Amino acid sequence: MELSEDGLVAAIRTVLSGETSGVIVGLGDDAAVVEPGTGSSVLTTDLLVDGVHFERGSTSARDLGAKAIAVNVSDIAAMGASPRYALASLALPSDIEAAWVVELYGGMRAACDEYALALVGGDLSRAERLVISVVILGEVSRGRAVTREGARAGEAIVVTGSLGAAAAGLALSRAPAPVLLAALSAGWARELLDALARPAARVGEGVTLAQCGATAMMDLSDGLAKDLSRLCMASGVGARVRLADVPIPEAVRAAAAALAVDPLEFAVSGGEDYELLATIAPTEVDGARERLRDRFGLALTQVGDIVDGQGLVAVDAHGAESTMEPKGWDHFAG
C-alpha cells in the first residue's frame, strides 16, 4: 500500500468506520461536527513525541495508539468529566509503513471503544520523527468540573489504585538484559511493562470521586511529588504525605530490589501512573473508598493531608519529617 495522504486517510477511515451517536460530520471534511451534550464542554490535548514520550523501535504500534488515547482521556477523567469525541493527528517520518500506521489507528480505535468515545477527525503530516497529537472533547455537568484549585487545609489527600508500576517498568526496560530476563522469569516484570505500555484512564472513578465531593483533582502523569506540588500551588495550600501509606504494588518492590532502588523513587517521583490524585473531606474518605471498590474493584488510599502554608512535607514510617522535593517525570526537560 502506497503511503499517500489521501490513500492513508481512506485506509484509516476503513479502520474507524462504524457510526457513533452524536457524530454529524466525521473524518474527511474540513472539521468534525458533533452534537454537544447538555453540560459544559471539556477540552484537552497532549503531544506524544518519539524519543521523548516513547521509543518507536521498542513500542508496539497498537499499544502506542491505545496509550495516546488513554493519556488524554485521563486528563478528562481528572476533571470529573466523561470523554465524548477524539481527534488524532500524526506527523510521520517517511520510513514508517502504512501497515504500522493502520495498526496505530487500530490501537486508538480499541481505546476509543473502551472509553466510549468517537474518533472524528485529525490531520496527517510529514516530520523527521513521529509525533502524535490527540485532542479529546468531553462533557461534565455544569458547575461540576473538579479543578486543581479547590483543596483546603484539613482535607485528606487520596490516590486511586497503586503507584510506581509504570516508572518501574520503564526502569526495567532500560536495565541490562540479564536483570530484565531474570525479572521476566520471576513473573512480576510483565505487570510493570504492561503498566507502562497500556495505562488505564480512570474515567468512572473520576466521576465517582467528583460525586463523593472531591474538592480538587488531577491525574498522576508526572509523579506524586511533582503533581501534588502543582495541585497545592494551584490551591494555595501545603501538604503532608505519609510515605508508609503510599500504595506500592509488590511487583514495584521486587523491581526496586532487583535494581537496587528505593521503591518510593518509583512511587513518588516516577511518572505515567495515570491514577487520580484528589482531595476530599476526611469524613468522605470511607464512603468514596467503598464506592470505588464496589463499582470498579479499585483501591482508594489516603496518603496524607492538606495543610495551611505551602510546600510538601514527607513523613516517614518513624515520624521523621523531610521536605518532599517536587521532582519527577518531566517530559519537557526529557
Added chain:
Amino acid sequence: MELSEDGLVAAIRTVLSGETSGVIVGLGDDAAVVEPGTGSSVLTTDLLVDGVHFERGSTSARDLGAKAIAVNVSDIAAMGASPRYALASLALPSDIEAAWVVELYGGMRAACDEYALALVGGDLSRAERLVISVVILGEVSRGRAVTREGARAGEAIVVTGSLGAAAAGLALSRAPAPVLLAALSAGWARELLDALARPAARVGEGVTLAQCGATAMMDLSDGLAKDLSRLCMASGVGARVRLADVPIPEAVRAAAAALAVDPLEFAVSGGEDYELLATIAPTEVDGARERLRDRFGLALTQVGDIVDGQGLVAVDAHGAESTMEPKGWDHFAG
C-alpha cells in the same frame, strides 16, 4: 528566563491573561472547561511541522503563531461555523529561547483576538524540531454545517478573494537573491510574502456563503485543482473550470513573469490561499457576490460549474478542454 515547563506555562499565561466569556477553566488545569453554545460543536486540528509547513529560521515567531491559528480557523470557516475556543500545543527543540516562544504565543493571541476566540489550553513537550498543534472548537447552528458532500450537477463553483499569492510568495522566497531583490524594489513582492506569512481566514464570509445556500464548501489549503478534486470526490460529481475566470492578482502575474512560470501554476496548483471554495445554485451567485462585497469588501468569483460524472476538466480562454490533474500542495509528501 529559564525554559522550564512550569516557568514557561506561567509566562504564557501572562501573555494570554484576560478573561473571555464562556471559559470556566482555562490554561493550567488538566483540561479546559467551556460553555458550549446552543448549536452543534465543530472540531478541527492541524499540525505545523518545522521543515514541512514552515522554516523556523526564515519565519517570524509572531507571524508563525498567527498563521497556526488562522489555518485552523479557516477549517472552521469552511464548515460555515464560527470559532470559539483554541488549544495550542508545542513540541520545542532545546535551542529555542523562551522569548521566541512567548512571541509565538503573542502571535497566537493576536490572531485569537482577531477571530474572537479564546486560547484555553494546550501542551508543551520537547522534540528535535518544532511542532505546533492547534485545535479549535467552534459552533454552528444545528443542521447548518456545510460539508464537502453536497455539490450537485448544474451548480456554480465559486471562490472568495483571489488565488496564487501565497504560492507566488513561497516561490519568490526561494528565488535567487537578485530576483527577490528586484521584486521587492518593484513593490509587489511584499503583498505576496505577506499572503504567505499572514493568511486570513474567511470566517464571516463562510457564514455568509452558508446563509446564501452554499451546498458544499471547503478552504483552499492545497490548491484549487487538488481541493476541488476532493470536493468533487466527496460529492460524487465532476467539474469544469474556466481557467480565464480564475481570479489572479496582478502581483501574482508579475511574480510569474519574473520567475518565468505560468501564473495558473500558482493560482490553480499552489497552496495556502485559505480562500473558500464553494458550490451554489447559479441563481444565488449574484446575491452572494453582493453580500460578500458589501459586508467584507471581498470578491466572489465563479470559476466553473459542477457536472455529472467525475474528474476535473479545465477549459482555456479559447474553449480548448484538458484534464485538470489534482496536483497541488502536499504537506504529506513534502
